[in-house]
Amino acid sequence: MEKKNRLILALDVTDRENALRIANEVSDYVDSIKVGYPLVLGEGLSIVKELVEIAPVIADFKVADIPNTDRLICEHVFNAGAAGIITHGFTGRDSLDSCVKVANEFGTDVYVVTEMSHPGGVEFFRPVAEDIASMAVEAGASGVVAPATRPERVKDIRKIIGEELSIISPGVGAQGGSAADVIRAGADWVIVGRSIYNSDSPAEAAKKICDEMNC
Numbered sequence: 001m002e003k004k005n006r007l008i009l010a011l012d013v014t015d016r017e018n019a020l021r022i023a024n025e026v027s028d029y030v031d032s033i034k035v036g037y038p039l040v041l042g043e044g045l046s047i048v049k050e051l052v053e054i055a056p057v058i059a060d061f062k063v064a065d066i067p068n069t070d071r072l073i074c075e076h077v078f079n080a081g082a083a084g085i086i087t088h089g090f091t092g093r094d095s096l097d098s099c100v101k102v103a104n105e106f107g108t109d110v111y112v113v114t115e116m117s118h119p120g121g122v123e124f125f126r127p128v129a130e131d132i133a134s135m136a137v138e139a140g141a142s143g144v145v146a147p148a149t150r151p152e153r154v155k156d157i158r159k160i161i162g163e164e165l166s167i168i169s170p171g172v173g174a175q176g177g178s179a180a181d182v183i184r185a186g187a188d189w190v191i192v193g194r195s196i197y198n199s200d201s202p203a204e205a206a207k208k209i210c211d212e213m214n215c
């Protein structure tokens, strides 16, 4: 993903019309659009084909299954035109390897969740986040997902993954995190949803976050 604005839009609206309107409004300010279950279950995977005309798409399906099922999911997502996919890591190295293999065939990116951004994200993830980050490096993932709600954890995870892998970081705005703080802590991109798509002016909201990050 080309680093221009350091902002990824989490497009968790559930209908096509709003999705396309918001995506078009903020396209100057975002490097990518993240879609997940809310939008894809609402409108089908074909929405990805439409959104890639506006910006590169990352599919946040937090893939977490056996290697064969993971492979099938990744193939669908990349055939639809997504430039990247978010996977879990707790399912183990063989499952992650399967996703990375498909991504390499398509020339796309795999981002692995390390520790989630919501309060419950510390309950089970905290003790394994570093191990998952190391595994992401060893498996040849493109990057990891780490919490903007805990910039100190982004710092810890950056130390483990080094400079080659990217950190994409959700939790800014609605979840309480600060874009500037988490970029300072070592994130490459922030992922922002509600603060942008629920705003009366998504473009202004996106611009404000970009300004905070000096991009």
Ligand code: U5P
Residues within 6 Å of the ligand: 010, 011, 012, 036, 060, 113, 115, 116, 117, 118, 121, 145, 147, 170, 171, 172, 173, 174, 175, 191, 192, 193, 194, 195
């Ligand atoms: N997301 C998180 N935290 C994680 C991993 C993913 O918030 O640890 C996703 C959410 O599913 C949502 C987006 O799509 O990032 C954040 O949205 P918002 O809180 O900015 O509305």
